[in-house]
Amino acid sequence: MGLKTDARRAVKLARNIIASRRAQRALGTALARVAPLEPGRYRIGVYFADGKVNLYQLRQWYKPLAELAKTHPVVILSRASGAALALLDESPVPVAYVRRVADLEQLIHDQQLQLILYVNQNAKNFQMMRYGRRWHVFINHGESDKMYMTTNQFKAYDYALIAGDAARARLGKVLWDYDFDKRAIPIGRPQADHYHDGRELPYPDDGREVVLYAPTWEGDRAAAAYGSIASHGVALVTALLATGRHRVIYRPHPRSGVLDHEYAAANRAIIDAIGAANQADPSAMHVYDDGPELGWQLAAADLAVVDISAMVYDRLATGKPLLVTRPLAEEAEIDTGGYLSACEWLVAEPGMPLAQAGAAMVARVDEVAHDPAALDRLGHWVERYFGDTAPGAATARFHAAIDHLMAEWQRFAAEHRDDEAIDEHDVEGERAESRADEDAHG
Numbered sequence: 001m002g003l004k005t006d007a008r009r010a011v012k013l014a015r016n017i018i019a020s021r022r023a024q025r026a027l028g029t030a031l032a033r034v035a036p037l038e039p040g041r042y043r044i045g046v047y048f049a050d051g052k053v054n055l056y057q058l059r060q061w062y063k064p065l066a067e068l069a070k071t072h073p074v075v076i077l078s079r080a081s082g083a084a085l086a087l088l089d090e091s092p093v094p095v096a097y098v099r100r101v102a103d104l105e106q107l108i109h110d111q112q113l114q115l116i117l118y119v120n121q122n123a124k125n126f127q128m129m130r131y132g133r134r135w136h137v138f139i140n141h142g143e144s145d146k147m148y149m150t151t152n153q154f155k156a157y158d159y160a161l162i163a164g165d166a167a168r169a170r171l172g173k174v175l176w177d178y179d180f181d182k183r184a185i186p187i188g189r190p191q192a193d194h195y196h197d198g199r200e201l202p203y204p205d206d207g208r209e210v211v212l213y214a215p216t217w218e219g220d221r222a223a224a225a226y227g228s229i230a231s232h233g234v235a236l237v238t239a240l241l242a243t244g245r246h247r248v249i250y251r252p253h254p255r256s257g258v259l260d261h262e263y264a265a266a267n268r269a270i271i272d273a274i275g276a277a278n279q280a281d282p283s284a285m286h287v288y289d290d291g292p293e294l295g296w297q298l299a300a301a302d303l304a305v306v307d308i309s310a311m312v313y314d315r316l317a318t319g320k321p322l323l324v325t326r327p328l329a330e331e332a333e334i335d336t337g338g339y340l341s342a343c344e345w346l347v348a349e350p351g352m353p354l355a356q357a358g359a360a361m362v363a364r365v366d367e368v369a370h371d372p373a374a375l376d377r378l379g380h381w382v383e384r385y386f387g388d389t390a391p392g393a394a395t396a397r398f399h400a401a402i403d404h405l406m407a408e409w410q411r412f413a414a415e416h417r418d419d420e421a422i423d424e425h426d427v428e429g430e431r432a433e434s435r436a437d438e439d440a441h442g
Helices: 002-032 062-068 081-090 101-111 125-129 152-156 165-172 190-194 229-243 261-280 296-300 310-316 354-369 372-386 393-415 427-441
Strands: 044-048 074-078 095-097 115-118 135-138 159-162 184-186 209-214 246-250 303-306 322-325
Touching (some): 002 081, 062 190, 062 393, 074 101, 081 095, 115 125, 125 152, 135 393, 159 393, 184 393, 209 229, 209 296, 209 310, 229 246, 229 261, 246 261, 303 310, 303 354, 310 322, 310 372, 322 354
Parallel strands (some): 044 074, 044 115, 074 095, 115 135, 135 159, 159 184, 209 246, 209 303, 303 322
16 A cells, blocks of 8 residues: 555655646746836736646736736736746736745836735745735635634734724634734635626526535545535435536636546536536536636526535635534534524435435435525625625725825835835845755755
8 A cells, every 4th residue: 555655655746846847948938928017117016936736826816916907006926836837827927936935026116016925825925925015915715714724824914904894803712912804905806806707608598406516525534524526425315416497616726636536537527527417418518627718607696505615715705605514524614603603504424325415415415405594694605704795895995995095105115215225135045945946856
């Protein structure tokens, strides 16, 4: 067993090295076609140190950033070649590739960045956060009640843009001596203003009930084992495909199966089942969705089935029916003080035959999709998590927060205009990069 695991790891490492080199070559070609950034144009930067696999964290901000850029030009700072290559192709705002600390420092000097936005907690964020005289702002990549949302790392940022009352209450339990009134700014969910983007759906309005199944990945530890593809997904999707009255949109987390090959096999089984169902009945038009855009799926589905993840709250912002899969692992931590204390659960019974389990899940889907009382309960939680969800309200709060922070920067800059210049050159960062290069090639 150990030899097989080692072999898989070796193959994966070799593939990653080959992919990285290929990406570097392609990136060089792409960068040669991009005009240099206009000096002094950008005051807002979005820092992204992750690779391509975690681009989903940034993609959900594309439309809000594009809207913001109409009044405040925005540039994305990408540290990884694979991510930068994808961003150059798909980002609606300009992208700067800053692999080395020296590249980062040059961009900071050329652009005079005042606000730096962060969508995750990558350790490399601290290479950017060393630069003072600007605001470092955590905007996150979603709202949820997972452990990730209560990390003390929030304190590392000057400010955090949070969704609403539920986020503040959640953080209030763990962040001691934190000035919430100043540093935690509620903005709702500006992404929800772009769910209804006028795009044409990939299926007709033919009376089928549309069910979105959007599970998360398997997790890297038992306490975060929220993924349902193996426990719920195969039975659920197989049964829904068989009814003839449902249409399935299947959107798995892009990291599904990266650690557990059995979980990956279950994911593949669902994808294959959708393909077989569409081949048997072309009018069914079930959807396997692995595209970069998230929004239309949440708005279009009559009911959504999601795991404990940010997808719960992305869907909650629509105010439409949803089911949350109950994790099988007893160790999986579930917040019982928020929406999950009153949500509609979808339970899987271990050992139950596949057909019987699927039938029970379809019955639960039908029950929640048509329950007025459940919809009323949902409305309470929508307000608590996101505040005013009227069209455009969250976008207005997001822009107001940015305007406020820009004004605060101007105020502090005026107060300190006579301060002496500082040397922001990161010698230690360059040494670390040099050691990393030696390790990679030595």
